[in-house]
Amino acid sequence: MKRTYLVTLSIALLCILSSTAFASAASAEYGFTNYQAITVPTTDGTHTTGEWLADSDVPPNLLTTFAFREKWSYPESKIYLHVLIEFFTDNTNDAGDYYQVCYDCSADGGTAPKSDDVKIEWKGHSTAGYKIYTGTGTGWAAYTGAGAVLGTDVVIAESLSTSPLSSTTHWVVEMKIYRSGIFDVSGAGYAPLVSLAVYDASNSAAGIQAWPSNSVDKPDNWAVETGTMDNIPESLTVLSVIALSTFAIVTGTVLLRKHPSAIGKAFKQL
Ligand SMILES: [Ca+2]
């Protein structure tokens, strides 16, 4: 009887937790930390070894088709947000390809973008495809005012190249955003909402791939990016290594149990 009661109570608690997580999906499932950079990346459109992975948080629940990282720096009293996007499954140069990064600078959500919400769009791998939008309360409108000049307020570089995350050639995009004016998006103490969408025109069947999912025009669903003065804790790096090591040990053990002769042969070849 007592056990039945405990099971019922556990299920009830799980339901409450699930509904809470659903109600605040962005913060519960997509929150990540924007750490101050140890290595300031070079915005040249290539991801070189040691440039991004050791000192940036891994946003949770990313799709397997793309990578996304952020960190910030403040050289010469200016604060910059650094962004990396890698679209692993796109290696074709199409006029219709695009990337969109959205920020809700006031983190006030909403079912449609408001005036403090900004969308950076990079389309067709060309400076002609650079556009900035701000929210109107019901949708997006092109922004051509001050503070969004390409090359000054926003630097974007990309290449078809390999990276430490994938040895298959794919699009690698780096952005550097000056935190001023409409881009009130980074640095310690800032906690804007953020979303990302990528599109490969050669693979229209895959559609617009967004993170968080189905969130491009709905700030309520965007992820919470929390800025901190801190560098990434060493413990996180150590935990990643432990997790990878555990995975390797478990995988190795399973392989050994399933295919002892194959493992033996592999050792003999060494
Ligand atoms: Ca670079």
Ligand SMILES: [Ca+2]
């Ligand atoms: Ca493409």
Ligand SMILES: [Ca+2]
């Ligand atoms: Ca907003």
